[in-house]
Amino acid sequence: MLTCKSFHSCIASKERLLMDYKETLLLPQTDFPMRGNLPQNEPLRYAKWFSKEESAYAKMIQNRENAPKTFILHDGPPYANGHIHIGHALNKILKDVIVKTHYFFGEKVRYVPGWDCHGLPIEQQVEKNLGKEKKDALPKSKIRELCREHARKFIDIQREEFKSLGVIGDWENPYMTMKFKFEADIYRALCGVADKGLLVERSKPVYWSWAARSALAEAEVEYEDKEDYSIFVAFALGDEAKSRLEITGDASVIIWTTTPWTLPANVGISFSPDENYVLTSDGYIVAEPLHVKLLEQGVIAGEVVKTFKASVLENSFAINPLNDRSSQLILGNHVTMDGGSGCVHTAPGHGDDDYKVGLRYGLEVVMPVDERGCYDETVVHLGLLPNPESFVGEHIFKCNERILELLGDRLLKCSKFTHSYPFCWRTHQPVIYRATKQWFVAMDEAVGGRESLRKMAMDELQKVRFYPKSGINRLGSMIENRPDWCISRQRDWGVPIAFFRDKRTGKPIFDAKVVEHIASIFEEKGADAWWDLEIAELLVEDSGYNPENLEKVMDILDVWFDSGSTWKAVLQSNDYDAGEYPASMYLEGSDQHRGWFQSSLLVSTANNGIAPYAKILTHGFTVDEKGEKMSKSKGNVVAPSDVAKQYGVEILRLWVGTSEYTTDLKISDNILKQISEQYRKIRNTFRFLLANVNDLETVMPIAQMGELDKWILKHAKAVFDEAQGYFREYEFSKGFALLNHFIAVELSGIYLDISKDRLYCNAKHDSLRLSAQSAMALIAEKLMALMAPTLTYTIDEMMEYAPSILKKESVFDVVYSVLPTIESSFDEAYMVEAREKFFEIVDNLKKEKVIKSTLELVLQTKSSKISALEKVDAEDWFTVSKVIEHDEAGEMGVFEVAGDSFKILKASKCKCPRCWKYRSKSEEELCHRCNEALHG
């Protein structure tokens, strides 16, 4: 009983003793919470940033009013339809990080977000809600009003979603391509193109639903099985062609088609430039690889008498057996050997490939079909069929049989087969390709003393900086190879190609006075006015034109032209506080090489001869952990709101910051967990820094600091300088890799650990303690500024709890400044190696239960590197109780660094109850240092 009692009292008194001394230590102190509770807390802070009273964006503008440099990020507009997905989140967060990077490096910044509002998907949504019949019955302006409402609704939704990601910008006054003034500016950009002589009209085939009497988008086409003819037709060679082949008798090219009704519009026959062609003994020309197959099918019967490349026939002629018109023999890469005869019936009015190859050879676009799908007067004018009058008004599908009859013995084989064919999604009738008049921006026209648009755009690209560099190849090859830009659409929801046409001549009117008057009407009433007002009302006074002779062009613009005009409507218009034209940077997903980057370049260059951007930055797409595309059916979709709810927006932002965004970005639960770990490490390291400098009043000059503190600052400077360089080049993952490494290895792993003794146990105003605190304050300050662009929320939260030495009103008052150059003779490589070797042995000692703490050890060495250090610095470096030069007994391990030997010994003194170093005379007595600290 007695022993038991004394045992308890002994423990109690020992605990009291420990507790008492713990009170005397200067332990880290802060209210900055270890855990962020991000999902709960972020929305509150964001609400403040986006409030009128404390607007973060307003503050950012105000704080940099007199900044010497300016950075303008011009926002590429997302489409105002649907909720945002992870790709949007990546895009907007990256923009936000880049804008803030420039901001925290001291520059003036502008970021005005915007939305793309016009276009088919919204129109389709409205039609779906309305029903097709109802839509057709409504006036255009009513439909447009419904589209406008739809867009507005999703702009509001997306705006809140973007703000919930902590993305800062001018959300109070964003741009929208459907605003009246904006529509007017898009139209003005179009007039600029016309004014330069680059706007031309030409026929081009489009999907046409004769049943709905409307052009269709690819999305409006459904594929169904359809039974069609499969026919082989012989076109006799002209004399020129025959002489090129050095033949005397008759010879014919065999074509294959499934649409006999397009034969009247035939103007050419395409051959493959690569394959061999053969002439058979029965006088037919087919591709060599198909010869046997055609024999088997009974299309031809003769053996090969001659083999040749089709290039010998290029630009000679065959004769269309239907109408005796010439059919030009040409070469085209679209010709394949997987069916038919290898000689392709070419009617540019009825096929896309045909149209493209026809452009190259300057073939005539013959298109004798009206909007109902019936032959029109063209068959008469051009004599496309025998007895043409009898075909006028007849539906094309009903004429197939008559045409087959007319072909007579030129029809070598006729059968029927079923294949997949495009159908109209509304009427479920088969669609056709039908050339209609379209508007184009000419790429190769050199008019008015200017180079062609293609050449100018290519030249401008050379001046643009691309991130990554490979972007220029992509955009460049697209500009180089793209055909003329077809900008007209037969739709309702868009900006009209608002030109008058003289009915008598068919010529459009581009007079400056006329078009500017229309633009000013749009500015006031919106582009709806084009549909709502009469020609006389739209025509400027004393225009010199008689409204009676005019008609309106009723096409609308390709929405790419809308977004291609944002540089004008946003940057040049003065309607927004958006910065200057050209912008510092355009930033979008890599799909925009063909989209916005290109359309903006073309519209801007056509108008003003310059690119609208100085830099282009592109990012990849988000994929799942296996690198596969996200899709609802795969169930691997990661929604930004879910990440925000489960992990917090900061985690999503850190994911952006640490990912290599030029390629595809992987995201998954597993990856987010990993990022969360990194965040935790960053947050806790900051917390420890704040807690340790909490009572620091002034920062000590670096020159007066202790050796260990100078070492970490010198190392920090190298890391921060390099990270800054990476951030300026937008290589965030590299910058973060450096910072994370520094935080984990040198800072938290070594420096903070070895500084604890000085910070906790030395007297409050002891210079070694102040020195360590000063180093920590400097590191915290720089680190906060470097991370502020990405972890804006966290740094802002930190500012609330920061001790006075680091405190700012908010994160937005932070500006990064570099650390000065620091002199230090500390041999880092040597010391780190020594530490590693030391801990390797220590680990074994611990596993063998020989020691529990390194403070139980003394290190013996004659190393000159160690003796050059202050004793206490050397002790702290290894976290041992003493470093000595003279040999002592009790060796527990040895190691060597660069020829210097180190010996690990057991400490002989007693554990100081306050600082736990083994330097006391007895377990109850304080060591010398602690005694001084408490009573000195």
Place this chain on the structure above:
RNA sequence: UGUCUCGUAGUUUAAUAGGUUAAAACGGACCCCUUAUAAGGGUUUAAUUUGGGUUCAAUCCCCGGCGGGACGACCA
């Protein structure tokens, strides 16, 4: 099929201009501490997609394969 692009430990990223034994973090395994404690520290595990070529030397440059992605729309 064409144009462009990417491929490094299980995961996310490093490796100055082609140059020692390819680095770190997270994860895993093992251990210590309880004075950053829903923390901290240590030891350890593991990789250049594949086959050729150029070179004294290749993760890096060239060619071919395999695998991923973007673009080739009256889709944004």
